[in-house]
Amino acid sequence: MLTIDINKQLGDLDLRVNAQIPMQGICAVFGRSGAGKTSLVNILGGLSTPDNGHLTLGDTHLYHHQQRISLPPERRRIGYVFQEARLFPHYSVRGNLNYGNKDKDQIHFDTVVKLLGLDELLNRYPSTLSGGEKQRVAIGRALLTRPQMLLMDEPLAALDLPRKRELIPYLLQLAKTLNLPIIYVSHSLDEILQLADTMLVLDKGKVLVNGPLQTVWDSAEMRPWLPAKEQSSLLMATVTALNAGYRMSKLSLTDGTYLWINGVPLAVDSKLRVRIHANHVSLCKTRPQDSSIRNILPTIITEIIHSEANDNVQVKLAFGDDHIWANITPWACDDLALQVGQSVYAQIKGVSMTESEVAQSF
């Protein structure tokens, strides 16, 4: 566990973070510009010192104000990957990978090179590499120092969409294969949905919410951050059947209910995260007959929230261990006389769950 309990005054910003982060998987640090994300990772990496508190990784104090401990960056065994790759232009990829790497373990070198697909690039120079390739070299360089944790500050932000897509599988593979905890700063909710296991939301230097991705995503604290078109629920599912003829996949949820989604993203038994947009869920008091919609779930209303402008109503629906949100109009809400505790059928447009909204989960 990484225990963070620090504060630091940064101009007008009082950065005051108290949180525990598991030492496995990817923890996304999310927040508006100026929330203190980079300042926090700089403190974790030892590039900046807090005013007070302590920072403990496993049994080791990286920083302890009272005990006057403040390990320099090189003694923290923490890798750092920035938004730009920061490679040495006059060194080849091999030279960049080996820079500052005293440990000449060829097996480890080969493992990292293979993991990041760098074999073909070893003799090339940074000026000949794409943004994504440069970033893979920067990640490789960080890994070769054998860090016990990796900090990544918006590593995809400078890349175009195809390069981002190219890099994401490497990042997933990294966390999984090397069992390396990663703290991943990002503005992008899409990136976070694809990558993160846990999420810490910073707001004006304070932790707004911190925990497993699904819990944070569904939390009341998170709702104001999601614009209406982003309002969605996150469900964990397992592919249990494929319909090759219609190119549909059957996803079973934790309680045994299931959804059919378009496309066959992965093999049977694969674990997936499914995002269901609230705008793609409609409600019916009786089970719809002869509907074109494949996914109709019996649910119970657990919350009804009218938007401030009263132009939209968010309805929280429970089924089994999960829940989803529906966005409906105030007119529909009144017409159906919806109330908390009432049973309703949620119709989910299968076509709304495109492949980009289905991220592989570990």
Ligand SMILES: Nc1ncnc2c1ncn2[C@@H]1O[C@H](COP(=O)(O)OP(=O)(O)OP(=O)(O)O)[C@@H](O)[C@H]1O
């Ligand atoms: N050394 C410093 N002295 C004074 N103010 C600072 C210092 N470092 C950071 N700040 C201020 O602290 C705030 C948080 O900055 P930080 O870069 O950590 O935010 P961020 O969440 O990473 O933002 P972004 O997403 O834009 O990168 C900003 O208002 C910044 O101006």
